[in-house]
Amino acid sequence: xxxxxxxxxxxxxxxxxxxxxxxxxxxxxxxxxxxxxxxxxxxxxxxxxxxxxxxxxxxxxxxxxxxxxxxxxxxxxxxxxxxxxxxxxxxxxxxxxxxxxxxxxxxxxxxxxxxxxxxxxxxxxxxxxxxxxxxxxxxxxxxxxxxxxxxxxxxxxxxxxxxxxxxxxxxxxxxxxxxxxxxxxxxxxxxxxxxxxxxxxxxxxxxxxxxxxxxxxxxxxxxxxxxxxxxxxxxxxxxxxxxxxxx
Amino acid sequence: xxxxxxxxxxxxxxxxxxxxxxxxxxxxxxxxxxxxxxxxxxxxxxxxxxxxxxxxxxxxxxxxxxxxxxxxxxxxxxxxxxxxxxxxxxxxxxxxxxxxxxxxxxxxxxxxxxxxxxxxxxxxxxxxxxxxxxxxxxxxxxxxxxxxxxxxxxxxxxxxxxxxxxxxxxxxxxxxxxxxxxxxxxxxxxxxxxxxxxxxxxxxxxxxxxxxxxxxxxxxxxxxxxxxxxxxxxxxxxxxxxxxxxxxxxxxxxxxxxxxx
Numbered sequence: 363x364x365x366x367x368x369x370x371x372x373x374x375x376x377x378x379x380x381x382x383x384x385x386x387x388x389x390x391x392x393x394x395x396x397x398x399x400x401x402x403x404x405x406x407x408x409x410x411x412x413x414x415x416x417x418x419x420x421x422x423x424x425x426x427x428x429x430x431x432x433x434x435x436x437x438x439x440x441x442x443x444x445x446x447x448x449x450x451x452x453x454x455x456x457x458x459x460x461x462x463x464x465x466x467x468x469x470x471x472x473x474x475x476x477x478x479x480x481x482x483x484x485x486x487x488x489x490x491x492x493x494x495x496x497x498x499x500x501x502x503x504x505x506x507x508x509x510x511x512x513x514x515x516x517x518x519x520x521x522x523x524x525x526x527x528x529x530x531x532x533x534x535x536x537x538x539x540x541x542x543x544x545x546x547x548x549x550x551x552x553x554x555x556x557x558x559x560x561x562x563x564x565x566x567x568x569x570x571x572x573x574x575x576x577x578x579x580x581x582x583x584x585x586x587x588x589x590x591x592x593x594x595x596x597x598x599x600x601x602x603x604x605x606x607x608x609x
Numbered sequence: 610x611x612x613x614x615x616x617x618x619x620x621x622x623x624x625x626x627x628x629x630x631x632x633x634x635x636x637x638x639x640x641x642x643x644x645x646x647x648x649x650x651x652x653x654x655x656x657x658x659x660x661x662x663x664x665x666x667x668x669x670x671x672x673x674x675x676x677x678x679x680x681x682x683x684x685x686x687x688x689x690x691x692x693x694x695x696x697x698x699x700x701x702x703x704x705x706x707x708x709x710x711x712x713x714x715x716x717x718x719x720x721x722x723x724x725x726x727x728x729x730x731x732x733x734x735x736x737x738x739x740x741x742x743x744x745x746x747x748x749x750x751x752x753x754x755x756x757x758x759x760x761x762x763x764x765x766x767x768x769x770x771x772x773x774x775x776x777x778x779x780x781x782x783x784x785x786x787x788x789x790x791x792x793x794x795x796x797x798x799x800x801x802x803x804x805x806x807x808x809x810x811x812x813x814x815x816x817x818x819x820x821x822x823x824x825x826x827x828x829x830x831x832x833x834x835x836x837x838x839x840x841x842x843x844x845x846x847x848x849x850x851x852x853x854x855x856x857x858x859x860x861x862x863x864x865x866x867x868x869x870x
Contacts, residue, residue, distance in 0.1 A: 378610060379677060381862065385612035385855045386678035389619030391848045392626060393649040393681055430673035444691040472648050472687060475789035477805035484648055484684040498788050500808045503709060503819045516819055532673045538653035569851050580858045587865040
């Protein structure tokens with residue numbers, strides 16, 4: 363009889379994690395370049411748990427397990443900002459960022475210039491061009507970024523943004539700070555992604571869908587709590603009935 | 610439950626967003642004001658099942674991991690330096706910059722400040738000053754008997770003195786530009802000061818080196834667009850409400866557990 367409760371619990375643990383994922387999506391509804399996350403489950407056949415209440419052969423019991431969080435890599439809305447250092451990517455590509463831990467990737471195109479004139483992210487990590495970092499001199503003005511990612515200023519051509527896409531984008535790992543790392547994802551140079559200057563890609567989180575997800579998680583969780591409660595009542599009744607000494 | 614804390618970071622971020630938007634709206638009619646935009650970043654992820662880890666000796670691996678994020682934080686409030694609308698004022702000492710660049714101001718605390726607010730005045734000594742009485746660089750003195758002051762589009766200030774029939778040049782306004790003008794720090798009173806992020810000021814004159822030309826008798830309004838601000842405000846408010854709903858949803862889940870038995 364405990365099996366039913368344990369199966370219910372395995373689902374509740376997974377639902378709690380899904381609630382965390384929904385909460386994180388919702389918290390990042392205004393984060394530039396943020397990609398929605400979805401949770402996938404798989405059936406887990408518990409090798410040690412068997413149901414012997416039936417006359418036919420042993421029945422394996424299936425528990426639930428959170429199996430993966432999937433990146434929903436669909437494009438977010440591209441919004442004009444008028445800031446010349448904002449870029450939005452139209453296509454599957456990612457911008458490359460140089461961090462102390464190695465190369466990282468982002469869809470957040472709100473770029474900045476740091477004290478040395480280097481093109482950086484909001485955290486001051488250099489954005490990579492095909493030839494390395496991009497640096498502007500103090501007197502340079504009129505920074506322009508073309509559709510193919512080529513950067514120019516009053517001092518002429520400054521190189522081209524390194525835009526990469528991935529053979530297996532689902533293998534990307536999230537690192538926070540709008541960065542993805544892609545050790546297993548195999549980055550390939552991307553030429554089909556268009557770079558739009560003066561615009562930014564919003565998060566692709568849909569508030570309505572997440573709200574519906576949350577309600578579903580919430581209800582499923584409550585149903586399971588009720589089920590556990592019923593199971594408990596059932597057991598207490600069984601103990602009472604079976605344990606009564608009236609013969 | 611983590612969802613409670615995650616959603617609270619979301620609410621805090623939207624609160625910050627509304628603060629930035631309301632400051633933009635409050636400064637909608639501030640001369641030379643440049644709007645700000647709150648930017649956000651996701652927080653660190655907890656890797657519960659790592660993508661790419663091996664699942665068997667034959668080399669099969671987990672194709673997608675389980676990652677649970679921990680919310681959001683405000684990473685920057687970027688200033689958008691686009692040019693605002695120009696409105697005619699018919700006042701001879703009102704100047705607007707149509708294009709890039711900033712007027713150079715001598716701040717009384719010794720720093721050099723920069724502004725897009727070209728509503729200038731004359732102080733008792735005839736100095737060209739801002740409405741706060743701060744000197745506009747380079748110190749241009751307009752004599753008492755000056756009339757018909759004209760400011761050319763490259764910043765040369767001329768006036769007819771006394772009964773002269775030829776105008777006298779009084780000086781030329783300086784214009785500063787920065788590699789990263791969005792990196793300037795605002796110090797209030799429509800003034801900016803340079804920071805390590807903005808780079809040093811490049812002092813030049815208007816209508817040269819890619820800098821904007823001056824327009825006498827005009828003022829630059831703020832570049833706040835009321836329609837986008839209001840729609841951003843609505844989006845921020847809804848996002849705030851949704852995060853609040855997540856908190857109450859997580860609370861319902863917890864309360865269903867605590868009501869067991």
